[in-house]
Amino acid sequence: MTHLPNLILDLGLILGAAGITTIIFKKLKQPLVLGYIIAGLLVGPHIAIFPTIHEIENIQIWAEIGVIFLLFSLGLEFSFKKLVKVGGASSIMALVEVVVMLLLGYLSGKLLGWSTMDSIFLGGILSISSTTIIIRAFEELGVKSQRFAGLVFGVLIVEDLVAILLMVLLSTLAVSQQFAGTEMLNAVLKLGFFLVVWFLAGIFLIPTFLRKASKLMNDETLLIVSLALCLLMVILAAQVGFSPALGAFIMGSILAETTKAEKIEHLISSVKDLFGAIFFVSVGILINPETILTYAGPIAIITIVTLVGKSVSITAGGLMAGQGLKTSVQSGMSVSQIGEFSFIIATLGLTLNVTSDFLYPVAVAVSAITTFTTPYMIKLSTPLYKFLEGILPEKWKRSLNEYSSGAQAINTTSDWKIVLRSYVVNLVLYSVIIIAIVLLAARYLNPFITDNFINGQYGDIVTTTITLVFMAPFLWAFAVYHPQKEALGRLWANRNYRSLLIVIEFIRIGLSILFIGFLLNQFFPVQVSIVVGLAIVGVLAVFSKKIQKFYIRIEQRFMMNLNAREIKAASKMHHTLTPWDVHLTSFDVSHESVVVGRSLLELQVREKYGVNIAVIERGDRTIMAPTRQELIFPGDRIYVFGSDEQIEKFRKFVQSEADLQVERDRAEDVKLQQLVISETSPLLGVTIRESGVRERTKGLIVGIERKGQRILNPESEFRFQVNDIIWIVGSPWRIKALEAVNNAVIDIR
Structure with a gap:
């Protein structure tokens, strides 16, 4: 009988166990990650019922390769442009959550009597949520299109970058074994320096290389070249003192900006799935069931800290960012779990020999529990919001609404x-x-x-x-x-x-x-x-x-090179939408543009210029076929469909009017203001059109609250009644002037 190396025997055992658990967990509609961990637990050295692997060291090498390809794949989905497009709200929520969970994790570890290094790594483990689990839960529950889901995706993007920073800082801390502020600052500056150099050089060189060599590349060649670039960046990162996983993530994010990104992501998916499965199985192999039973109490405490801490911190961050109570609660309940990056941080502690053996299985156990609870937490978010709304005092709710509205002010850029x-x-x-x-x-x-x-x-x-x-x-x-x-x-x-x-x-x-x-x-x-x-x-x-x-x-x-994907997408759109002498083009709305704050109905672009606004891009949100009540905001990218003459006429209108507006009006803030109609108000009983509010304030009525009901973008024939709350996008000083003209009979808040 021919002798097989133990590596092949172990690999066959791992993949066989992973394949069986994958089928079972697919049938049970549970995350495959948990199936892989259980497969590793069964074939690991701590359970003798099933065949056991022979050489854990070789499996750990395969697991390191799995981490590299897992981070490479995450980088392909990351894209630095997405980070730039992430709104301030998501950034605030993510940073609040990371800071709170780092602190709670550290305090929990110290209260449990753990060492300082174990407590610090516990904080890092608890601070990062699982992108894979959240996306899967959103798809199953059908909530991906809701407003809070967009905020959560932004939070996850920021968390990915924070996780990379944490890996660098924790590595520095593990080596120095002390809280040296100078060393930490040097590590952050060094990371920032190399991130900028790698990104700029990568975007300048790699897309050009792929474009010039595209005719020579089939799927096989592109896969090999992509993996080679990934491993070269891994080597480079290791040479300058960073973790290999960081290099893989950076190369993935560089390739994410190329026109080959989707193709590479498709080709690499099988490689990522294979080595990712080996990594997660290796996670299970390292788990000792006796350790989990021994630390059942700490696991329960840390699970509660994770569920409550993440929910409260994200909710608080959302309220601070002016996102309203409902959206904040839904966002907070969605990210109350830990996942892939948490395993990587726990592995980092073991690799550097600075954390105790029990921390790794504890982190895995907490991840498993919070993975199961994620769908239920999302489902409970709406009932929890209704409960909170019912018990909060009216004064508090009114203050939250006013703060949320005020946070959405549109400020002109000087x-x-x-x-x-x-x-x-x-x-x-x-x-x-x-x-x-x-x-x-x-x-x-x-x-x-x-x-x-x-x-x-x-x-x-x-x-x-x-x-x-x-x-x-x-x-x-x-x-x-x-x-x-x-x-x-x-x-x-x-x-x-x-x-x-x-x-x-x-x-x-x-x-x-x-x-x-x-x-x-x-x-x-x-x-x-x-x-x-x-x-x-x-x-x-x-x-x-x-x-x-x-x-x-x-x-x-x-x-x-940086905009190659957008250019390619626009060219495809151009060719598929030009059956006549018309085409689709886009341009950005400047902060000074006269169209800012005005609806498509008010602009009458179709009637006056013969063009149609087909799409509005607002940050990471795309509004397809916008209605005539849709408002234009600064920074919007609008896609206009028409002939060359019509589009040029519309463009000149926007630019010339914007220049006149800049010269005519003084610099001013545009904010969302609230007016309440009193019994003696001259606006009582008149329509929006008759009120002259738009002409007097150069603003737009975007909403009305009547007896607890909210009417968004009301029609011009809508009549005001007593105690109506009017929401106007306009200049604060002009609205105050309106108040003076009406002898202060309109109550302004």
Whole structure:
């Protein structure tokens, strides 16, 4: 009989057990993750009824590969653009939850008498929810289209990034074995630096490579190339001191921005499922049932802390973000579980030998219990909301409603805010790029040149010259480039701001000179660096136009790669919707646009310009076939369907009217205001059209509350009655002026 290696025997046993439990759990309609864990428990060394694996060490290596591909797959679904599109509400909710659960986990561990490191890792384990379990529960319950589901998806995106940060911080803490604020700050800055470098370099290089090689790639080749890129980033991350899982996640998020993202995700799914199953089975193998029985009390306590802590913290975060009681409660009840990232954090503690053996099975047990409770928690969210609404005092409910409405104010963005934000973004991005180029030149390029081509000082000169060529476009962008020329021009037109703008320009130029000095100081004495640096500034000034053209080409290539998926989607939409001499195009609504706050009925775009607004994109929400009562908000992307002449006419209308509006009206906030009709109000008994509220306040009535019922976007023939609460999107000072005109007979809140 031919001898089989134990690795193959173990792998066959693992996959056989996983296959059987998968079928059973599919039949029971339970999460497959729990089935894999139970399969590992059955074939592990702690249960002798079934065949047992021979070499746990080999299985742990397979499990590490599983973590890599699991994180790679999560990165493919992540996309940094999704993080940018996540609203402030989801970010606030996620951050509140993470902070609260880190604290509760740590305190729970200390109260149970655990060590400091066990308590810290417990906090990290409890702070991250399970994306897989939540998505599956939403699909089964049919709530994916509800408002709170969108908020929860945003929370999960932020949590994924926080989990990566936690892995870095916990690794640093485990190595140092002390709360060193300096080391933690260095770890965060180091992570941020490499994230920016990897993302910018990846987006610039990888989509271009995939596009140029696309004709040579079939499914097999694309799969191999994707896995190779993943493992190369894993190696790179390990080389600079990060976990391999982080490298896999970063490469996945880079590939998520390419046109091949969906194809790669489809091809990688089988590989991910295979190694993911091995990982989760290995989780079960490490569980000792006796440990779970021994720590049944702590497991029960930690489960309650997880269910209550996550629900309350997310609900509190939602209320802080102005999302209302119902949405906040539904969101909080949906994320009360732990999952994949929690296992990875627990595995990290074991790998670093800083956590006790019992913490891992305790985390798995809590995850199993909270996985089962997730659907029931979601179902109980609505009854809980009704219960809370019934017991809360009217004053509290009114305050929550007012706060929720006030948090939805639409604030105009000032020119200063636009310009300063662009300066800060440029400062961070170009500083990181320039520093990365200098460090690469000093550590790798210079040794390569001096060892293989030119020795001594001449080798340093050659290295400096090559590095300056690569740095030049980014130095120019750092010191001279103005991405917000229109806003900057409006500020420059005001003489009061010119001196400050000049100071900012000098600061940018001064920092650029310091970067040149930073490069020269790597190879030459300080005195030589100063003299040569000033000479280099002069040379760069002479070749400024050529450097500018080169930089613009770099920026265009980067933006084309970054927006490749959207460009491809738009081109498909363009070809499928142009049977006549018409097409679909899109443009963004600026904060100053005159269409902001106005409904499609009011704009009458079809009647006046012959075009149709087919789709409105608002953050991560897409409004298909919007009704005539739909309002336009700043930052919306509207898709307009019509001929070239009609679209151009509509575009000119929006832009010219926006310019006139900016000149005519002073800068002001637009907020959601509340008015109550009294018995002596002149608006009593008149219709919305007759009231003249729109003309007087330059606002729009978007809702009316009457006897506890809410009417959204009322018709213009709607008549006001006593105690009607009117909701107006408009300027606060104009609404107060309306109050004065009516001799304060309208009660304004």
